[in-house]
Amino acid sequence: MATPLVAVEHRTEPQDERTALTKEAFQRDFFNNLFYILGKFPTLATKNDYYQALAFVVRDRMLQRWISTAAAYTKQGSRTVAYFSAEFLMGPHLGNNLVNLGIHDEVRKAVTELGLDFNELLLEEDEPGLGNGGLGRLAACFIESLATLQIPSLGYGIRYEFGIFHQEIVDGWQTERTDKWLRFGNPWEIPRPEWAVHVKLGGYTEPYRDEFYRHRVRWVPDRLVAAVPYDTPILGYHTNTANTLRLWKAEAPESFDFAVFNRGDYYGAVMQKVSSENLSKVLYPNDEQLQGKELRLSQQYFFVSASLQDMFRILKIQKIPVERFHEKFAAQLNDTHPAIAVAELMRLLIDENVVPWEQAWDITRRTFAYTNHTLLPEALECWPLPLFAKLLPRHLEIIFEINARFLDEVRIRFYGDEERIARMSLIDERGERYVRMAHLACVGSHAINGVAELHSELLKQDVLRDFYELWPTRFGNKTNGVTPRRWMALSNPRLTKLVSSHIGDEWITDLSQLRRLEPLAEDAGFRQQWLDVKRACKCDFAAVALKKTGITIDPDSLFDVQVKRIHEYKRQHLNILHVVALYHRLRSNPNVDITPRTFIFGGKAAPGYHIAKLIIKLITSVGDVVNRDPAVRDRLKVVFLPNFNVKNGQRIYPAADLSEQVSTAGKEASGTGNMKFSMNGALTIGTMDGANIEIREEVGAENFFLFGLTTPEVGALKASGYNPANYLDGELKEVVELIRSGFFSRGDAELFRPLIDGLVHHDPYLVFADFDSYSKAQQQVSAAYQDRDHWARMSILNSARSGKFSSDRTIREYCDDIWKAPAVPIRLLTQEDVKV
Ligand code: NTF
Numbered sequence: 001m002a003t004p005l006v007a008v009e010h011r012t013e014p015q016d017e018r019t020a021l022t023k024e025a026f027q028r029d030f031f032n033n034l035f036y037i038l039g040k041f042p043t044l045a046t047k048n049d050y051y052q053a054l055a056f057v058v059r060d061r062m063l064q065r066w067i068s069t070a071a072a073y074t075k076q077g078s079r080t081v082a083y084f085s086a087e088f089l090m091g092p093h094l095g096n097n098l099v100n101l102g103i104h105d106e107v108r109k110a111v112t113e114l115g116l117d118f119n120e121l122l123l124e125e126d127e128p129g130l131g132n133g134g135l136g137r138l139a140a141c142f143i144e145s146l147a148t149l150q151i152p153s154l155g156y157g158i159r160y161e162f163g164i165f166h167q168e169i170v171d172g173w174q175t176e177r178t179d180k181w182l183r184f185g186n187p188w189e190i191p192r193p194e195w196a197v198h199v200k201l202g203g204y205t206e207p208y209r210d211e212f213y214r215h216r217v218r219w220v221p222d223r224l225v226a227a228v229p230y231d232t233p234i235l236g237y238h239t240n241t242a243n244t245l246r247l248w249k250a251e252a253p254e255s256f257d258f259a260v261f262n263r264g265d266y267y268g269a270v271m272q273k274v275s276s277e278n279l280s281k282v283l284y285p286n287d288e289q290l291q292g293k294e295l296r297l298s299q300q301y302f303f304v305s306a307s308l309q310d311m312f313r314i315l316k317i318q319k320i321p322v323e324r325f326h327e328k329f330a331a332q333l334n335d336t337h338p339a340i341a342v343a344e345l346m347r348l349l350i351d352e353n354v355v356p357w358e359q360a361w362d363i364t365r366r367t368f369a370y371t372n373h374t375l376l377p378e379a380l381e382c383w384p385l386p387l388f389a390k391l392l393p394r395h396l397e398i399i400f401e402i403n404a405r406f407l408d409e410v411r412i413r414f415y416g417d418e419e420r421i422a423r424m425s426l427i428d429e430r431g432e433r434y435v436r437m438a439h440l441a442c443v444g445s446h447a448i449n450g451v452a453e454l455h456s457e458l459l460k461q462d463v464l465r466d467f468y469e470l471w472p473t474r475f476g477n478k479t480n481g482v483t484p485r486r487w488m489a490l491s492n493p494r495l496t497k498l499v500s501s502h503i504g505d506e507w508i509t510d511l512s513q514l515r516r517l518e519p520l521a522e523d524a525g526f527r528q529q530w531l532d533v534k535r536a537c538k539c540d541f542a543a544v545a546l547k548k549t550g551i552t553i554d555p556d557s558l559f560d561v562q563v564k565r566i567h568e569y570k571r572q573h574l575n576i577l578h579v580v581a582l583y584h585r586l587r588s589n590p591n592v593d594i595t596p597r598t599f600i601f602g603g604k605a606a607p608g609y610h611i612a613k614l615i616i617k618l619i620t621s622v623g624d625v626v627n628r629d630p631a632v633r634d635r636l637k638v639v640f641l642p643n644f645n646v647k648n649g650q651r652i653y654p655a656a657d658l659s660e661q662v663s664t665a666g667k668e669a670s671g672t673g674n675m676k677f678s679m680n681g682a683l684t685i686g687t688m689d690g691a692n693i694e695i696r697e698e699v700g701a702e703n704f705f706l707f708g709l710t711t712p713e714v715g716a717l718k719a720s721g722y723n724p725a726n727y728l729d730g731e732l733k734e735v736v737e738l739i740r741s742g743f744f745s746r747g748d749a750e751l752f753r754p755l756i757d758g759l760v761h762h763d764p765y766l767v768f769a770d771f772d773s774y775s776k777a778q779q780q781v782s783a784a785y786q787d788r789d790h791w792a793r794m795s796i797l798n799s800a801r802s803g804k805f806s807s808d809r810t811i812r813e814y815c816d817d818i819w820k821a822p823a824v825p826i827r828l829l830t831q832e833d834v835k836v
Pocket residue numbers: 133134135136138286335373374379451480668669670671672690
């Protein structure tokens with residue numbers, strides 16, 4: 001008798017022999033894959049071989065959905081969202097695909113029955129870390145929600161051979177290792193070399209007359225790179241939809257280096273091949289000076305051009321005229337990284353498809369919308385004009401023309417306001433000339449949005465104020481969200497089970513239903529179960545922490561967690577200063593009654609960002625002293641968990657009691673980690689910044705630990721001439737002196753000097769100004785945690801009221817307000833249907 005893997009109501013597909021969803025078929029195919037795909041027998045098989053054998057079993061069972069989806073979209077010519085992003089921080093696929101197929105628990109049993117450790121196999125997957133942090137992870141959540149909502153969509157990006165570096169901590173310092181995620185192959189992708197396109201670079205332009213005697217411009221590049229698409233299926237949760245993530249790999253074109261070959265320069269030709277492949281070699285860490293990096297601009301153009309050419313190919317297959325490009329596609333620019341798309345679509349329409357300028361411009365603007373993700377001025381992309389001209393000569397001409405026409409429009413509205421015109425120009429001409437990518441993105445888009453209410457307001461008042469004054473109706477807000485499939489169902493199975501046993505499982509696709517947990521906050525039995533789940537997650541994490549750091553932590557202590565990229569504006573140093581303050585209190589009075597806490601940090605610093613790396617060193621150094629000091633009696637622990645990534649995140653968020661969201665008000669565009677914590681029942685200590693404000697509004701001020709200056713207060717303090725030294729008294733002064741003295745650096749008073757002096761003399765992110773308020777809020781946290789029962793109540797309410805922060809809600813808003821893209825339900829085809 002065959003054992004079905006999945007409840008009958010989920011079994012929508014016509015079963016075939018090869019991909020039957022029965023335990024027997026699964027186990028059979030698992031060993032077949034080991035034999036026929038990996039070429040191994042069990043004695044020689046590694047854990048990774050087993051992982052891959054399992055991955056292929058699962059992939060086989062996704063293909064019917066994938067093919068049926070593609071067939072439906074092709075046949076119906078469906079309106080399609082194209083999400084353009086230089087980063088997709090997907091995280092491991094296997095667990096998520098099992099959840100979305102609805103066979104996770106059954107497969108776990110089937111694998112366990114074979115005598116294998118299911119969790120161990122999941123951990124074998126090298127995650128595709130093709131992103132830096134929030135922006136790349138948001139893209140991943142978005143394409144998952146798009147699939148779950150059955151919206152036709154394509155994610156377009158770069159298949160970096162090396163993703164975000166692997167972080168190791170050596171002697172307390174961050175060291176970077178290359179991320180060789182493709183080392184053992186990638187079972188989730190299918191290369192599509194038949195859809196490769198050529199991308200031009202460099203060279204010059206020349207006018208010519210075509211066969212109809214029309215004036216045209218020809219771009220004669222000095223380099224061609226082949227862009228080869230690698231497709232990954234993106235499953236919706238319990239739907240038949242499987243959309244596509246299409247990532248481009250750079251290769252040498254087959255034909256271009258013939259001239260070199262003919263001259264007999266074999267090695268020269270090979271070198272050209274190597275240099276072409278460089279284009280998709282490595283992800284650039286953010287917070288890095290990118291301005292002069294030619295390779296970075298080449299990467300951006302490479303994937304944008306390949307994607308737009310791919311969209312023209314799709315139009316052609318579906319027999320849609322190019323004049324209807326904007327009816328077929330809604331393209332979203334994930335920050336300015338893909339903003340060159342505005343000029344590239346113009347070029348493809350004008351130069352290659354002979355569409356007149358005005359019409360091409362109309363199509364372009366109707367196609368694109370732009371999301372801004374940062375208010376930090378140093379992060380706004382500007383490219384030096386000479387570099388731009390050298391790499392993209394035709395695009396620069398097009399940008400000049402867009403600019404001339406645009407500035408005419410500004411002149412009509414704001415006659416004589418030459419300062420405004422200089423501010424708004426696509427070209428910064430205040431000194432050395434630069435192309436302003438954010439301005440290009442604004443001018444070429446019909447909709448512009450920020451990622452949280454405060455951020456969108458600040459865009460209008462500040463960074464993009466001139467554009468807002470010109471086109472107020474184009475501006476809007478789309479508060480970020482995260483997918484509850486990965487960030488609850490997959491990463492917190494215990495909580496999922498508890499929640500579903502009380503309110504059913506519809507919350508997984510309609511997160512607002514978590515509200516139904518609210519009354520249970522008053523149920524003592526439920527509160528106990530809730531605390532039991534939290535404790536179990538903390539025990540799991542304690543085991544991870546021990547394995548990765550050698551530090552033993554107490555699951556009954558308060559887990560106080562800050563995981564995110566290391567950056568001064570995110571203020572990990574505010575957190576560690578407070579840890580030192582607590583330590584100092586304990587040392588001064590060993591019998592002081594304090595709530596035992598474990599401070600958990602994680603996050604990567606950009607390799608060239610010295611102060612951020614020094615902050616890591618300070619955290620690990622404080623940990624070295626505190627964790628060993630017998631006077632502390634284990635009441636304080638400090639853990640820096642190396643290599644924070646999606647995989648580690650999945651184990652951290654469920655284990656957190658307290659979520660640190662302590663950025664300087666007005667600096668964090670949204671934050672998304674804050675949402676993952678809250679969903680999983682952590683309380684937040686945070687500032688009035690980004691989405692914190694909205695989280696507090698949802699969960700209630702009484703369930704949130706607020707501190708710090710507000711954005712207007714930050715502005716006023718800076719305007720009045722902020723002097724951090726004025727705040728250097730009391731406990732803060734003692735803390736700073738302790739660090740300065742070399743207490744945490746074996747007497748080396750120089751080590752932390754750049755960090756401490758920077759704070760005392762400049763403190764651009766107002767760490768000192770907020771310290772007192774932070775410290776007081778932390779005292780409230782400590783007191784609140786003493787009353788576990790009340791804490792449980794607050795924790796439940798955080799989760800129950802986090803429904804707004806599902807990326808399903810965010811994506812619905814994008815679809816309704818910007819993309820106008822309706823759902824297209826998929827009927828599964830049988831093998832018979834797709835036979836020619
Ligand atoms: C990030 N921006 C912001 O810093 C986060 O606040 C936000 O949650 C995410 O985007 C997603 O919107 C970036 O990573 C970048 F690249 F823009 F700096």
